[in-house]
Amino acid sequence: MPMLLDEGFRVVAPDMMGYGDTACLPHDVPSHREAPRVPPASNLRAYTYKSVADDLRQLACLLNCTTIVLGGHDWGAQVAWRVAQWHPHLVSHLFSIAGPYRPPAMHWTPLDDMVKLAPQFAYQKQIASGVLEREFHTTEGLTHFLNILDFSGDDENQASFDPTHGFHLEHLKGLGRGSLLTDEERDIYLSKYAQTGLHGPCNWYRTRRENFEDDQLLPTTIIDVPVLYIAAERDRVFSASLAQDMEHFIPQLSRTSVDAHHYAHMEKWQDVNRILSAWLHVQFPR
Template structure:
């Protein structure tokens, strides 16, 4: 049975907390099972254009299964700081910085080891964090985002698109054009509705992987899709804090991420227990992109759900079932505390 997802506000299962991590303030959701005892600590890392609350169904399941849960808003998102670039370095939005901040947050909550899960950009973060912090991360899983090893040679987004045309949207998101139209509460609301499946009266969509965001369709987008009601209101409020520009900095980090990945060229193998959950109908991160992962992950489990990219909320019961079964296989099936 699917548990009631975590409510955006006033849910006694979680606290909204803040912590300063390497000089920047982060907002995160924090939950401990009733009674205060837990098997292990699970960190959950969201993607774009999402928030920590994107894990609301998984947080509910993990707490019910006896895990402590920590889910931060990434840099530039929600209640976390959104440093302006320039004058600040784009490296504040890099995957290495996110990995370092996860490690710092683990110290703050007193976790010697963590299980680390990610989705979308969060999936990219968790694979790299597992390479950078093998002593901290005992298990790692990703929904939708396959593992790709660090590269010796730089591959620009333009070159990536030549091989994988469905990544062309990243060029549009990095261009600075999208935030010119998604700039107030109403346009943010319509943008979020559209990104999560809402359409216009004649089937107009907001997003196409091969092109980007159709800003001209924003005024046409109404209720519908996976984001609605109080959860939509919460997302709109959180995205209105900084605007959308800071979240798009993640798509401007290609060169910075490659440069920082050079330190990982001799750490391409992730030897800890790993889980990848592909989404059959993901139009960007297609499941077949994961076909070579086993070569780098001797303890990899691969599964797939009949879902869109928003598998966490589109097919939460299926995703939760896979994560739960995998954790049980890793020895977390009995009630105990760490």
Template sequence: MLLDLGLQVVAPDLMGFGGTDAPHVQPDSGHLSTYSLKRASDDIAALASLLHVDRFILGGHDWGGAVVYRVALWHPERVTGIFSVCTPYNAPSKTFVSLDQVVQRAPQFGYQKHLAGPEVEAEIKGKVQLRRFLNGMYGARTATKESLFDPKIGINFRVLPELGKSKLLTDEEMVYYVDEYDRHGMHGTLNWVSHRPLRLSPALLSS
């Protein structure tokens, strides 16, 4: 659709996804800024400069949507317009709200506590498990209509081997996604949840 409008389109991945680097960092490593919104915003601006694009329209989905807003805040001279899918605007705040507090107010975000812990990364390894995981995340159900994902709880590993086939992905698309996630494993992807405190920390709000 965007190409039909005569626009040049660039679709970068967030750090940890696709062909990007996916540094393995732990919460106490001192290198958490790799997965911060500030770092991602600066990366987008640097990529635009590399492509000799002075100003651009920026869109994103989920965590990418959060990045879109921050690029507009930290690099306003580069942005002519933004759009975000499924991510509402959250203004920077010097008051940190923990994930526990978020879940207490909005239980549907309970799954983020599961993703932020060690269990999902430890369980979803290798192409077989990645295929099952992606299959379930794209809506596959068991014969008894059980799903893999519960927004209040997280991932139900028990049903992984019992899931049918997702109707949302073709075989070719599934192979592509499995290969992409298998490149670095789940660590980089899950860092966007597990390193949430850094993205909201006051130190980064003025940087």
């Protein structure tokens, strides 16, 4: 975000549903009294791409934005793709980091069947099951969980997370700190997770059926705006093969990659910033 601000862009970074202040009652977050409230037992529809796309459209309206440049990583990238499809007149440009475009499926595929075709998505079964939010519901537990995200591609991380299985819980509790997050960043993440717990974030893995049903009504499968896709070359889930057909749906696609694991924007932030800045200069010449 600092790079984008330095480039003169207005930057808005909303909390995604279930994260940050979205699951807090007003008196818990006095500085964000208008934050959406999502009780733990909230309907999963609040977490669907369509619902979040509509939320972002409303946010853009509140901010008097007729068009926006939209970007995201992982789940945020999947949301960005669908915002551009549900509200094509809103998104003028789009960038995605480690989140390839996936067109709407023609037929429903249960998660178990999908894992047979793409074993690297087996970890989603563990996350959707509820075991993580039960195991790591205390501050100490959340600290252990945060350690796995902080390691990215280090050897210890490789042993603690296997996409064909999930998190090896017995390894998580023994992990030390990683190097991706500063002390200040780590404290912010921990304080937010302590407010919300992991239930909301895990709900994103429980909406496959709802997203499939919504996708059948998408007005278009094409995203005809300038798009930048930055792949993470060492990502163990989103391999290059998953992004090979994106040009069929995105006529104005530019693509590149960085030598990084899944959290490329944190691990190789200088490279990502350089690539994104160069692309934006082409799109918005001065």
